[in-house]
Amino acid sequence: MSTEGTLITAADLAGGGVAGNDPDVHGRFGVFGGRFVPEALIPALDEVAKAYQDAKADVAFLREFDHLLRTYAGRPTAVTEVRRFGEVAGGARVLLKREDLTHTGAHKINNVLGQALLTRRLGKTRVIAETGAGQHGVATATACALLGLECVIYMGEVDCERQALNVARMKLLGARVVPVANGSRTLKDAINEAFRDWVTNVDTTHYLFGTVAGPHPFPEIVRDFARIIGVEARRQVLELTGRLPDAVAAAVGGGSNAIGIFHAFIGDPGVALHGYEAGGHGLASGEHALTLTEGSIGVLHGARTYVLQDDEGQTIESHSISAGLDYPGVGPEHAWLKDTGRATYHGVTDDEAMEAFSLLARTEGIIPAIESAHALAGTIKLGRELGPEATILVNLSGRGDKDMGTAMKYFNL
């Protein structure tokens, strides 16, 4: 990749040339991934997969995506060294990849711009998406407004109530927000409802999936559009420190921001990859979203992966103070990275995340998203283990403005 010309090359979107890093022809990462969907959706998934492979090889598509990332999303994003925060993290050198500085305030914009362009390429005029915290919904509504696409967002009734501000943002951006009143009335049920819409309206509609989960080719496409995070960060850290980081840390819900920053480092054996899941009220409470660390292998939302489920395969509802991590499944590539040992996953409780949230605000003047605060809490522990010689790159996946309501309650502000 050159620093002039385009940010994105076909190689940046592909598996980075690292063997075994792309899914097989059935969309499997080892035993994970694949497609477990009604047959009615197979042609649509094939169509999306083909359109994406064509787009990836089309310089005009890459140029347009690149142009939007630069002039609309605000890429490349900065890497910020946080010394005062690092002192708390065992004196380690902590570098933040500032996805919070993108337009709409979170890394989600990278994927939605790529997929919105793909929608136009598919000749479709209507976009549907699911959202939990509302960040993916807001990003999708934004991209649809920009490209003149009709936009319908499915959001659990419970999430609509706790993220009322984002509902208003989506409406202002011209999207229709449909509250989902069945099941647990949260993200997983919004995904079910989006699939029901898709199978009914597939001729006109693209399902703009928001994370690296779901049936093939979504885990691959979303990863590739998020991959720019790590591609940029790797170069920036090399320029700043003269070497690669010792560890990369990111929060994991569905796993898109984590895969986005991990992926460019998978071929660097000296770089440890650490994912932090939402521990909620702690493992013992049963109220958590510890899919990789405590879940079991199953099938959810079209892919084989780790799932929170009971002994008969019924999905167990997750819990997290962060709506963006409150999901009982996870992307299949993370399941594969866990089982191959290339990445390590840990839990961070609500309380630990909120402590890191306030710490970054007070020591660095940066208010992170509560999702990203899970990665920061993990970094504090990791830095104390690795010591002052270590460099840790953290994906600051989003900003915390959306979380002020939660913070006011939590800290009695």
Place this chain on the structure above:
Amino acid sequence: MTTLQTVFEKARADKRAALIGYLPAGFPTKDGAVAAATAMVEAGCDVIEIGLPYSDPLMDGPTIQAAVHQALTGGTRIADVMRTVEGVAKTGAAVLVMTYWNPIDRYGAERFARDLAGAGGAGTITPDLTPEEAAPWRRFSAEAGIDTVFLVAPSSTGERIQAVAECCTGFVYAASLMGVTGARESVGVAAEGLVKRTRAHTDLPVCVGLGVGTGAQAAEVAGYADGVIVGSAFIRRLLDAPDEATGLASVRELAAELAAGVRA
């Protein structure tokens, strides 16, 4: 155990289509499901699909979602599904289990096939198991002597229909329209064409489901398909009934109407 083969041979001899009714285990109650399915068989259903209630039924419409939710809230487990199959099999109907893949996967596919055969089940319908992922399930089902039914849809290409039909034993399930389960004003116009396209790839019976809910619709579908599948319309009768006895009578009445339809 009555097999699907027996059912379709008999229907063919009678020069009519087979009638297939769906109901989730545990709905309206564990015993109520057996009673309702029994009424459906007595009034003319040849095959009963027992739904395995699952927390994330992403291809089901509001009616089946409501029934499944009620079944899960009532504590329905896989052992109850097996007991329901056993109870309904006594009526002489062929009994299938219709289920999303994850509950079988978690239970253990080999164990599930064996237990279902032991309960007198004739096979399964697995709507989210694609041919690419189906090999182990086909093997365990064959070993247990039960049928495997998979779905084709109006969007399916010839190549996909071929791949799905190769995985099927018993019959091929043709989804009449692009959408979720639920009764509709009219059966999808794509259904007849899909049945024709499917017949080009298989000698198995082809049955049509999704959107069928009246005797007239059953008669229409019976004109071109080997079987007519009805689910949500039965459930709607039970959901709307003020008490269990009324619900049973209503289900019986609908089954009789549909049975007349497939004989029209």
